[in-house]
Amino acid sequence: MLVAIGAAIAVFTGIGAGVGIGIATGKATEAIARQPEAAGQIRSSMIVGCALAEATAIYGFITALALIFLA
Amino acid sequence: MEQIKEELTAQLENPTAFTIPIFGGIPVSQSVLVSWILIALLALAAFLMTRHLRQEKPGRVQLVLEWFVELINGMCKSNIGGHGRSFAPWLGTVALYIAVANMCGLLGLTPPTKNLNVTLALALTSVVLIYGAAFRFKGFKGGFRQFVEPVPVLLPINIMEIVIRPLSLCMRLFGNVLAAFVVMELVKLLVPAVLPAILSIYFDIFDGLIQTVVFVFLTALFIGEALEEA
Numbered sequence: 380m381l382v383a384i385g386a387a388i389a390v391f392t393g394i395g396a397g398v399g400i401g402i403a404t405g406k407a408t409e410a411i412a413r414q415p416e417a418a419g420q421i422r423s424s425m426i427v428g429c430a431l432a433e434a435t436a437i438y439g440f441i442t443a444l445a446l447i448f449l450a
Numbered sequence: 451m452e453q454i455k456e457e458l459t460a461q462l463e464n465p466t467a468f469t470i471p472i473f474g475g476i477p478v479s480q481s482v483l484v485s486w487i488l489i490a491l492l493a494l495a496a497f498l499m500t501r502h503l504r505q506e507k508p509g510r511v512q513l514v515l516e517w518f519v520e521l522i523n524g525m526c527k528s529n530i531g532g533h534g535r536s537f538a539p540w541l542g543t544v545a546l547y548i549a550v551a552n553m554c555g556l557l558g559l560t561p562p563t564k565n566l567n568v569t570l571a572l573a574l575t576s577v578v579l580i581y582g583a584a585f586r587f588k589g590f591k592g593g594f595r596q597f598v599e600p601v602p603v604l605l606p607i608n609i610m611e612i613v614i615r616p617l618s619l620c621m622r623l624f625g626n627v628l629a630a631f632v633v634m635e636l637v638k639l640l641v642p643a644v645l646p647a648i649l650s651i652y653f654d655i656f657d658g659l660i661q662t663v664v665f666v667f668l669t670a671l672f673i674g675e676a677l678e679e680a
Contacts, residue, residue, distance in 0.1 A: 423528075423529070423667070426667060427667065427668065427671060430664040430667075433622070433626075434618055434621070434622050437621060437622055437626060438625070440625055440628075440629055441621060441624075447455065448455070448459060
């Protein structure tokens with residue numbers, strides 16, 4: 380029972396990743412709207428930022444899985 | 451809960467497909483077997499698609515191939531810089547393999563990237579390439595200087611990065627494929643029809659391609675960082 384609660388708390392990292400990716404995408408859209416000619420560079424830096432932000436959610440997910448299956 | 455757990459544990463195992471009967475039996479696991487099948491398919495496709503290349507009036511297949519090669523070359527050039535062309539073949543190959551491996555669930559095969567060992571191997575090759583690049587293009591001394599840049603105080607952090615980079619590359623790919631797989635299993639348990647088919651378009655095709663782009667792109671970016679002002 381406590382293991383399930385612990386796993387649920389670990390999965391809460393998804394909130395951070397969601398907010399982070401949301402902010403990054405919003406700012407990137409703004410930047411592209413302001414300077415459409417720089418769209419390529421903005422998009423590539425956004426993808427890197429999103430990938431790094433998303434990694435936190437993945438770490439939380441793997442921690443939760445490890446808790447459920449290994450504990 | 452217990453039933454789901456057992457089901458998932460059974461799916462996450464990497465069963466031995468068959469054993470090569472030499473040297474006392476070499477076990478070949480399922481992900482290796484699927485990888486071999488994919489490699490054979492890719493090699494066959496490469497052979498068949500590049501047989502009738504023409505300079506005048508290129509066919510449809512040739513246009514697609516040229517688009518892909520241009521895409522990889524352009525990405526290498528813009529992220530790595532002058533030496534980008536040397537890394538394009540390897541990055542293109544890895545991109546093809548990861549994309550096919552992520553999407554082979556559509557054909558009923560188990561994606562090899564669902565196995566942590568496969569993604570770890572991919573990440574390790576990437577990291578050898580990243581740190582090897584500086585030794586290749588900046589010389590022996592320059593290769594070691596990459597660990598004390600921009601200031602020597604950062605040496606411990608730079609050394610830590612040797613471990614963190616492959617770990618995060620490998621965990622990202624593995625975690626995404628696994629997360630997609632677990633979500634799909636749960637959806638199949640709740641709604642057995644229609645909905646899984648729609649979701650599989652997102653998880654198998656879209657997410658698979660995004661992760662391919664992220665993996666190749668991050669590798670290229672790290673190489674570019676290592677080769678800066680070379």
